[in-house]
Amino acid sequence: MAPKPQRRLRLRTRLPLYLLGLLGGLQLIVPDKIWAALLVGMAATLGVAYLWARQMRDRVRISRSSRGQWVVAGDLLEEDWLLQNHSILPVLWAVVRDHSDIPGYAIDRVATAAGEGRYTWRTQGTCTQRGVFTLGPCTASLGDPFGLFEVTHDYPDTRTLLVYPRVMKLPEFDLPQGHTSGRARRSRRATPETLLASHVRGYLPGDSLHLIHWPKSAQQGQLMVKQFDLEPAGPLWLVLDLDAAVQAGQDQESTLEYGVILAASLAAKHLYAGRAVGLIAYGQETCLLPPQSGSAHLWRILPPLAHAAASPEWPLARVLAQVAPDIGRGRTLLVITPA
Structure with a gap:
């Protein structure tokens, strides 16, 4: 079961609270409509900002998914992301930061979503290095229209990604065949279909047509057939x-x-x-x-x-x-x- 995300809401600065206190003091000491209007406006702004930020904290979800548990070095890693907004208020911005340790995989994003809407995107990166890496965790930073509150979502869920080394096509070269055990030799049928081809030779009457090596035949200008070792290659x-x-x-x-x-x-x-x-x-x-x-x-x-x-x-x-x-x-x- 994936761990639950941690959601936090904090006031970016205490300055609005100091201003409220100052305006309240001025209204008590020197009553005036200006101080009253400023006090009401500041309190209303702070209240709206707080309610908006609470919606961003409690009603927004971010998820990610990827295909497979492994890739090969040089392959493209793709992830699908979803920002789901269950609030009637829009997500004006969500700065999504990924903390995966895959070299060169930088996928930070700024996303938005309408009220009760959703936003999807896909990230891509090339896995340049083999090894065992971790996808995640990630964090998202949101806020209110006035920038008074900061909302942080921490998603601690991680997934291990195994990056296999690349497999290259090698030139042809011969290795010693080695030996199999006597029991292994007796248990194998010495038919050409089950053994390894060691070389080719010219076609002779009576040779099976399915043993013809067509690329070599085209190269030599005559029919060439595969020759097989009677001894299977050892480990x-x-x-x-x-x-x-x-x-x-x-x-x-x-x-x-x-x-x-x-x-x-x-x-x-x-x-x-x-x-x-x-x-x-x-x-x-x-x-x-x-x-x-x-x-x-x-x-x-x-x-x-x-x-x-x-x-x-x-x-x-x-x-x-x-x-x-x-x-x-x-x-x-x-x-x-x-x-």
Whole structure:
């Protein structure tokens, strides 16, 4: 359940009260119609301003909503806002200030609404940095037409937003296949449809037509067919070096950010190719994610990469010694390090 907003009303300055006292004293000491008129006018103005401000405090609501709980770095974050005025008096101004900690997400706004009306708007911002951020809280400042009272609405409700690292398209390159266990080899059927293509060759009579590699055929000017390994590729372990001592650069132009993007991109590339991928990332938080296959596993790899932060506690040599028993033999280990 969202916490209730806090609403406050205060007099901006005590000057009107001092003027009322002064005019009242003058009317008692030196009675005159001028003092009486000024006294009545000042009291009426103060009363109207107070009643207006109370309506702004008690009868105005502001809400926000966004789509989804996560985005990818570089994506557009959108929020829909609503100012609902349940008073017969108009909202002459409402200064809405957002206190989210997302870098570059500045969405402050001045809104108005007619009596018993509503005002909607949409804010947008680009999520330039991966990580875990907070949407909210926000505050709204309102007032009366005379500027005598200030009304403040504090909305403490917050929501966590996870910004995943970007996944880039990588050039083609070969990695060692590694080995699967004997049981895994026996459990898989050695059919071309279930294995990874390793290279192409010229078409020979009897080759299945659905194995033709059409882009290569067009490039070579003759029919080319895919060749498959008889041994399925073993698991691939990605090791991201988060040792603070070897990192360089700042913010988005740092080796840390490049390493995170490369790890995410490699994971996506090999998972979509059907290979099992695991992740080792020891920094301010430790992550040892066993290899699994399937595109759904990418969404298990991306969250720890979004949290990844460098730490001096885990130099690469210590990490490799720590995880060696969990990796096993015959596995492909790909280390991403600026060292």
